[in-house]
Amino acid sequence: xxxxxxxxxxxxxxxxxxxxxxxxxxxxxxxxxxxxxxxxxxxxxxxxxxxxxxxxxxxxxxxxxxxxxxxxxxxxxxxxxxxxxxxxxxxxxxxxxxxxxxxxxxxxxxxxxxxxxxxxxxxxxxxxxxxxxxxxxxxxxxxxxxxxxxxxxxxxxxxxxxxxxxxxxxxxxxxxxxxxxxxxxxxxxxxxxxxxxxxxxxxxxxxxxxxxxxxxxxxxxxxxxxxxxxxxxxxxxxxxxxxxxxxxxxxxxxxxxxxxxxxxxxxxxxxxxxxxxxxxxxxxxxxxxxxxxxxxxxxxxxxxxxxxxxxxxxxxxxxxxxxxxxxxxxxxxxxxxxxxxxxxxxxxxxxxxxxxxxxxxxxxxxxxxxxxxxxxxxxxxxxxxxxxxxxxxxxxxxxxxxxxxxxxxxxxxxxxxxxxxxxxxxxxxxxxxxxxxxxxxxxxxxxxxxxxxxxxxxxxxxxxxxxxxxxxxxxxxxxxxxxxxxxxxxxxxxxxxxxxxxxxxxxxxxxxxxxxxxxxxxxxxxxxxxxxxxxxxxxxxxxxxxxxxxxxxxxxxxxxxxxxxxxxxxxxxxxxxxxxxxxxxxxxxxxxxxxxxxxxxxxxxxxxxxxxxxxxxxxxxxxxxxxxxxxxxxxxxxxxxxxxxxxxxxxxxxxxxxxxxxxxxxxxxxxxxxxxxxxxxxxxxxxxxxxxxxxxxxxxxxxxxxxxxxxxxxxxxxxxxxxxxxxxxxxxxxxxxxxxxxxxxxxxxxxxxxxxxxxxxxxxxxxxxxxxxxxxxxxxxxxxxx
Numbered sequence: 001x002x003x004x005x006x007x008x009x010x011x012x013x014x015x016x017x018x019x020x021x022x023x024x025x026x027x028x029x030x031x032x033x034x035x036x037x038x039x040x041x042x043x044x045x046x047x048x049x050x051x052x053x054x055x056x057x058x059x060x061x062x063x064x065x066x067x068x069x070x071x072x073x074x075x076x077x078x079x080x081x082x083x084x085x086x087x088x089x090x091x092x093x094x095x096x097x098x099x100x101x102x103x104x105x106x107x108x109x110x111x112x113x114x115x116x117x118x119x120x121x122x123x124x125x126x127x128x129x130x131x132x133x134x135x136x137x138x139x140x141x142x143x144x145x146x147x148x149x150x151x152x153x154x155x156x157x158x159x160x161x162x163x164x165x166x167x168x169x170x171x172x173x174x175x176x177x178x179x180x181x182x183x184x185x186x187x188x189x190x191x192x193x194x195x196x197x198x199x200x201x202x203x204x205x206x207x208x209x210x211x212x213x214x215x216x217x218x219x220x221x222x223x224x225x226x227x228x229x230x231x232x233x234x235x236x237x238x239x240x241x242x243x244x245x246x247x248x249x250x251x252x253x254x255x256x257x258x259x260x261x262x263x264x265x266x267x268x269x270x271x272x273x274x275x276x277x278x279x280x281x282x283x284x285x286x287x288x289x290x291x292x293x294x295x296x297x298x299x300x301x302x303x304x305x306x307x308x309x310x311x312x313x314x315x316x317x318x319x320x321x322x323x324x325x326x327x328x329x330x331x332x333x334x335x336x337x338x339x340x341x342x343x344x345x346x347x348x349x350x351x352x353x354x355x356x357x358x359x360x361x362x363x364x365x366x367x368x369x370x371x372x373x374x375x376x377x378x379x380x381x382x383x384x385x386x387x388x389x390x391x392x393x394x395x396x397x398x399x400x401x402x403x404x405x406x407x408x409x410x411x412x413x414x415x416x417x418x419x420x421x422x423x424x425x426x427x428x429x430x431x432x433x434x435x436x437x438x439x440x441x442x443x444x445x446x447x448x449x450x451x452x453x454x455x456x457x458x459x460x461x462x463x464x465x466x467x468x469x470x471x472x473x474x475x476x477x478x479x480x481x482x483x484x485x486x487x488x489x490x491x492x493x494x495x496x497x498x499x500x501x502x503x504x505x506x507x508x509x510x511x512x513x514x515x516x517x518x519x520x521x522x523x524x525x526x527x528x529x530x531x532x533x534x535x536x537x538x539x540x541x542x543x544x545x546x547x548x549x550x551x552x553x554x555x556x557x558x559x560x561x562x563x564x565x566x567x568x569x570x571x572x573x574x575x576x577x578x579x580x581x582x583x584x585x586x587x588x589x590x591x592x593x594x595x596x597x598x599x600x601x602x603x604x605x606x607x608x609x610x611x612x613x614x615x616x617x618x619x620x621x622x623x624x625x626x627x628x629x630x631x632x633x634x635x636x637x638x639x640x641x642x643x644x645x646x647x648x649x650x651x652x653x654x655x656x657x658x659x660x661x662x663x664x665x666x667x668x669x670x671x672x673x674x675x676x677x678x679x680x681x682x683x684x685x686x687x688x689x690x691x692x693x694x695x696x697x698x699x700x701x702x703x704x705x706x707x708x709x710x711x712x713x714x715x716x717x718x719x720x721x722x723x724x725x726x727x728x729x730x731x732x733x734x735x736x737x738x739x740x741x742x743x744x745x746x747x748x749x750x751x752x753x754x755x756x757x758x759x760x761x762x763x764x765x766x767x768x769x770x771x772x773x774x775x776x777x778x779x780x781x782x783x784x785x786x
Contacts (some may be wrong), residue, residue: 002426003032004090006698009606010050010101014062020070023062024603028703034062035086039079063088066609098606201606216266216273218651220248224265225271236281248272254283344466350415351728354383358724360584360709362387362717364591367707370394372436372458376450381725385447387454387650388587389436390594392704394458397435400697401425402560406468406491407441407475408568413580417731419443419584420453420579422568426560427701428693429613431601432574435459437590439583441729448474452482466557470494470565487557490550491565493515499538506535509594512542516550516563520647520660524553539724553661560692561666583645588709595706603701610696611686616668616693620685624678627671632679640679642672651676653683668693 012025020234026034029049033042044192046061047054062073063085076082076099088097151709217223227250231238237257243251245265252259262276318332361373376384405423412418436455440447467488469475479488494513508531513525532539547554554562559769578589610617633641638654648671657663662670667690669677677683691697709715 002035002090004035004086004636006031006033006089007098008049008101009098010103012100013102014073014100019324019526020063021073022607023064023073025100026705028098028602028699028705031740033086033089037075037082037086039082040346042076042082050101050103052103056105057402058106060104062100062102064100066097067479085479098691101699117202117640132227161310181386182740185687203633213274213277217263220245220263220265220272223248224273232570235283236283237454252281252283257281257283260284306332343609350582353584354728356584357386357587358710358721358726359715359717360587361386362721363709363715364388364390364587366716367709368392372454374454375724375726380727382582382727383729384436385440385450386583387436387438387451387457387458388590389455390591392598392705392706393433393435393594393739395704396701397425397433398459399464400563400692400700401427401433402692404468404558404560404562405463405465406562406565406568408470408565409440409472410569410572410579412439412586413576414582414586415732416583416729417441418583418597418729419447420575421448422571423455424568426562426567426612427601428616428698429601429605430615432597434571434590434594437587439586441731443472443474445474445477448472448478449481452478464558466559466564468559468565471498487555487561487744488549489555489557489563490545491563492550493564493566495542495545495550499541502541503535503538506538508534508538517541518553519665520550520659521553522647552665558665558667591706591708595708596704598704598706602699605695605698605702608698611695612689612693613698618671620674623669625674628678630675630711632675633697640672640676644672648672653688656688663688676780717759 007030009023009025009028011027015022015024031049033045034725036732037045041061042612043054044061054057061076063076065071065088066072074081074085076085085097085099097543217226227238237253238250238259239253240248240250247265248261248263250261258278260276260278262273263272265272265525270706300377318335324526334426356376361375364373365371368391372387372389372391372394374385374387376386378384384453402425407421407423409419409421412420419440419442421436421440422434423436424432424434425431428685436451436458438451438454440451465473465483465486467483468491469479469488469711470491471494474767476488479486492513495516497508499512500507500509511527511531511534515524518524518527528539528542542550548556552559574593575586575590578586581589605613608614612620627642627644631643633643635641638652640650640651640653642651648662649670651657651663652670653676654672658672660670660671660672663673669685669688674685674690677685677688686694
């Protein structure tokens with residue numbers, strides 16, 4: 001039986017753009033079906049894979065043909081359509097012609113009787129159900145309006161029959177309304193104004209000058225916030241002579257003004273009702289000030305909290321002062337406190353974030369099957385380490401990503417000290433493909449060893465795996481202990497920086513890069529001899545570092561052209577602002593970024609019309625342009641000599657090797673191989689590329705979707721996870737300038753402080769007598785040189 005592999009896309013829709021049809025699907029899977037499959041069998045197979053009931057849903061299957069002129073997708077409706085589609089798939093077009101699935105619920109007439117919905121009730125019929133009385137809340141009817149006054153006093157008149165109104169009272173129990181009017185004909189009105197997200201822009205019900213007597217607020221705090229918003233908008237100030245749990249009295253700041261308000265708590269609840277209100281100001285205009293005391297940091301913070309919905313924290317106190325200067329003056333300290341309040345309101349407190357972390361990690365594993373999360377704490381339940389790797393990313397890495405991982409660590413920028421650990425690789429299109437993330441106390445032996453242990457548990461034993469690192473001693477120890485058989489290389493960029501820092505008197509940076517990137521050992525030797533003639537010390541330093549760790553021509557394994565940890569540092573840069581967030585928000589930001597990348601790159605890969613990725617096609621095009629004039633001499637059926645005007649190239653197509661070493665190191669054709677393929681038509685450059693670079697692998701790497709954790713209110717975790725106790729780490733980041741660089745205050749002991757001008761201790765830069773900064777003639781060696 002001949003089986004055909006068919007990719008399917010679903011959970012999406014067809015979109016027409018510029019006379020071209022595209023299917024935007026959020027989920028992708030593959031099925032294996034026989035060539036003899038009928039239409040009915042295909043429908044049953046699709047329903048099984050996407051898990052829907054064909055008795056309730058109708059499945060529509062379409063696919064897109066690659067033609068010179070745009071045409072609508074082809075709908076599969078018969079056995080002949082299925083046979084035609086499978087013929088297209090079997091001909092090698094499977095990854096450009098996926099089967100796109102849409103489904104919709106069948107009409108009521110086709111649904112079994114026992115599944116049909118009940119008929120919609122009229123308002124008069126449904127009104128009969130208002131006899132239900134929730135515990136402790138009376139029905140609002142003409143017979144008990146005396147009790148109604150304890151809850152509400154006014155409700156807007158409705159032209160249509162009233163709908164059920166849920167009042168968020170103390171125990172969140174809904175209070176139904178079964179009657180519109182009281183026995184005196186007065187129409188109640190409910191005011192839940194405190195739910196407004198922008199209090200500064202909130203208006204009082206109706207006109208602001210209309211009396212608010214008898215209006216009810218859900219709490220005293222809600223009424224106070226409304227009054228503050230009104231004071232800011234109308235540019236007046238008030239004070240509070242009396243405020244307790246049952247009474248609130250506010251008056252104008254001017255003792256001669258008659259503006260005042262009195263409110264009291266209703267019985268049996270925490271709602272406040274305005275009893276008396278005189279809304280006319282009789283104070284002098286000279287008493288108005290631009291700095292309004294009612295513009296508290298809490299009120300200001302609520303007004304711009306939407307600016308902190310994402311990871312960005314670039315909205316500074318100075319920006320707040322500038323935005324509000326047209327309305328009132330605001331001090332820097334108040335702007336700073338408002339910013340802190342807004343950030344905590346949106347993102348939560350850093351301490352609470354550690355308490356939520358176990359539940360968050362449990363939800364990550366639940367939403368994204370196959371994900372790996374770990375948390376480590378000390379004996380006092382204080383946070384030590386955490387690890388997170390998303391299942392979709394792990395499966396993509398182990399199946400179709402080059403087995404080279406760059407690891408790096410960068411400091412956290414939030415309230416608590418810590419280091420963010422990152423392990424990332426490159427996909428076939430040479431774009432970042434994150435593998436795992438972790439957080440620890442610092443870059444030390446214990447934290448890196450723990451991170452690599454969890455990484456090994458997540459990815460398992462990957463053949464020909466290689467790590468790239470920045471020569472950090474703790475990373476080397478951890479790799480030797482956790483991955484004893486895995487090769488690792490040094491980041492050439494960091495090694496170059498070390499050479500420049502240690503040997504400032506010579507400039508060998510360009511020569512070092514040529515030596516590090518050389519493919520042929522003979523070329524490497526030539527460049528190293530030049531470095532030796534320039535500086536013996538530099539030559540010895542590079543020799544001691546180990547050629548096999550940083551030189552491409554001597555490396556024992558395959559680095560696939562990845563010579564630096566720039567890919568990990570690029571990920572650090574992407575998460576620069578996110579590193580200021582509380583820890584569970586940081587993980588949430590990482591998932592959001594991965595979700596965005598997977599969705600965009602999945603569409604990009606699905607739309608590719610080439611056999612190799614866009615980046616590889618560009619590389620091959622450049623090699624073709626350089627080699628189109630190279631003479632090719634055939635030795636036998638699979639061996640060739642390519643004349644390039646330098647050292648030439650001996651190509652063995654059967655063994656996939658070239659004497660220049662580029663073919664076997666990077667695993668896609670060099671200039672010599674491209675010249676052979678052009679000369680010998682029976683060879684294709686695409687067949688000689690590693691599968692990591694194919695569009696097939698590109699699509700598979702991003703085929704699975706990544707799902708967000710969702711709002712905290714919707715988390716569904718076990719009691720064991722909820723009971724997991726986790727406290728914040730003991731170490732916090734110091735606030736303010738470092739003590740070693742700040743200027744001591746007058747009279748403060750300056751012996752322990754270092755001068756920021758010359759680097760010596762015992763004085764500061766204001767009293768420094770050095771002729772020139774960092775002068776060795778007057779002060780001796782500088783602090784940096786020491």
